[in-house]
Amino acid sequence: MARIVQKFGGTSVADIERIRSVAERVKAAADAGDQVCVVLSAMAGTTNRLIEWTREAAKLHDAREYDVVVSAGEQMTVGLLAMVLQDMGVNARSWLGWQVPVRTDGTHGSARIAEIQAAEIVKRLEDGQVAVVAGFQGVSPDGRITTLGRGGSDTSAVALAAALEADRCDIFTDVEGVYTADPRIVTRARKIDRITYEEMLELASQGAKVLQTRSVEIAMNHQVRVQVRSSFSQAPGTLVVDEAEIVEFEVVSGITYSSAEAKVTILAVADRPGVAAAVFGPLSDSNINVDMIVQSASADGRSADITFTVNRGDVDRALTCLEAAREELGHHSVIADDEVVKVSVIGVGMRSHAGVAKRMFTTLAERGINIQAISTSEIKISVLIDAEYTELAVRALHSAYGLDAA
Numbered sequence: 001m002a003r004i005v006q007k008f009g010g011t012s013v014a015d016i017e018r019i020r021s022v023a024e025r026v027k028a029a030a031d032a033g034d035q036v037c038v039v040l041s042a043m044a045g046t047t048n049r050l051i052e053w054t055r056e057a058a059k060l061h062d063a064r065e066y067d068v069v070v071s072a073g074e075q076m077t078v079g080l081l082a083m084v085l086q087d088m089g090v091n092a093r094s095w096l097g098w099q100v101p102v103r104t105d106g107t108h109g110s111a112r113i114a115e116i117q118a119a120e121i122v123k124r125l126e127d128g129q130v131a132v133v134a135g136f137q138g139v140s141p142d143g144r145i146t147t148l149g150r151g152g153s154d155t156s157a158v159a160l161a162a163a164l165e166a167d168r169c170d171i172f173t174d175v176e177g178v179y180t181a182d183p184r185i186v187t188r189a190r191k192i193d194r195i196t197y198e199e200m201l202e203l204a205s206q207g208a209k210v211l212q213t214r215s216v217e218i219a220m221n222h223q224v225r226v227q228v229r230s231s232f233s234q235a236p237g238t239l240v241v242d243e244a245e246i247v248e249f250e251v252v253s254g255i256t257y258s259s260a261e262a263k264v265t266i267l268a269v270a271d272r273p274g275v276a277a278a279v280f281g282p283l284s285d286s287n288i289n290v291d292m293i294v295q296s297a298s299a300d301g302r303s304a305d306i307t308f309t310v311n312r313g314d315v316d317r318a319l320t321c322l323e324a325a326r327e328e329l330g331h332h333s334v335i336a337d338d339e340v341v342k343v344s345v346i347g348v349g350m351r352s353h354a355g356v357a358k359r360m361f362t363t364l365a366e367r368g369i370n371i372q373a374i375s376t377s378e379i380k381i382s383v384l385i386d387a388e389y390t391e392l393a394v395r396a397l398h399s400a401y402g403l404d405a406a
């Protein structure tokens with residue numbers, strides 16, 4: 001007998017028929033004697049629709065009310081699954097975030113889980129009841145409903161698995177596991193059997209939306225055994241594990257792309273000490289995250305251009321910050337561009353292999369793709385390119401590193 005968390009994403013609960021097949025899978029586990037805690041997303045498309053409505057209702061709306069609306073999709077699916085399970089003779093009940101309670105900070109729209117008080121759920125699981133918990137939602141210190149950011153049900157599931165000291169956390173989704181690249185773009189992508197927490201963290205944070213980044217952080221910190229698998233088949237999925245559990249590493253495990261960032265270029269700033277501090281200090285003070293940075297000196301040696309990337313949603317605030325620092329910077333002008341994409345190659349094997357970057361740059365050069373910025377970490381190289389070349393670049397790199405399925 002095991003204690004397991006099973007999380008089902010939006011496509012897996014898209015209509016009553018699919019909710020019924022989820023119920024069958026849950027029932028099979030419960031019948032086998034497992035203690036089952038289910039975490040659900042909203043039906044596919046629902047959260048997007050709710051977000052549109054908040055925008056239509058009021059352009060500058062109250063973030064607390066946004067969370068009340070946007071968390072509603074999960075309330076529907078947990079109630080429906082509990083009903084279907086009960087109808088099948090399974091002892092089950094639904095739980096909303098605040099009922100558990102899943103305690104978060106007060107950052108509405110992208111709250112972080114602080115603590116899950118799971119004692120009551122543990123008691124019910126031990127009594128043989130299936131718990132059906134709404135993903136994506138929690139409760140703030142002042143008792144308001146919060147949401148965990150897009151894709152946040154993954155994080156609810158992993159955090160619950162940690163709090164319940166579950167033996168496993170299965171993430172059921174619409175693909176058979178974690179692939180070497182997004183299988184919707186690269187048809188020859190391969191399913192990865194085992195991947196390290198560290199690589200999964202990079203894949204997720206660089207754009208592979210199959211797991212929310214925060215869920216991988218929690219899994220890593222609490223050593224939760226996460227398995228990503230398909231809700232439409234019985235195939236074994238991808239196990240996310242410690243490095244010690246992997247015998248042989250690929251040099252590159254996966255390729256990702258992310259359209260989450262935009263590029264800002266400041267033209268002709270003075271080339272003297274203190275300029276970078278004058279640019280990035282105010283951005284940091286305004287809580288604007290800067291990712292890639294490139295500075296290029298001009299021919300006369302007296303001025304330079306500085307290019308950096310920020311989240312798309314932060315571009316306007318970044319431009320306002322730079323405008324405020326205009327006197328100090330003395331720059332000519334600022335250009336913002338969101339027709340860019342960040343493509344990354346990721347792999348722990350990179351630590352011990354030279355030549356990974358060279359292969360990336362030559363592969364892109366051979367396709368005539370210009371690199372606008374570069375950033376690296378120990379197990380990742382990212383480049384910023386024109387968004388138009390996203391698919392071409394991801395496919396070319398996938399082949400170049402020998403990742404294509406036979």
Ligand code: ADP
Nearest residue numbers: 009010011173174178179181182184208209210
């Ligand atoms: P769910 O609704 O089940 O949470 P998501 O849409 O959030 O599902 O995540 C699954 C999707 O992630 C897949 O349909 C796939 O297109 C996308 N994806 C992107 N990169 C990868 C990858 N490397 N491996 C698997 N899926 C990926």
Ligand code: ASP
Nearest residue numbers: 041047136150151152153
């Ligand atoms: N329903 C939420 C979303 O669409 C959370 C999730 O699906 O994980 O972002």
Ligand code: MG
Nearest residue numbers: 009151209210
């Ligand atoms: Mg998801």
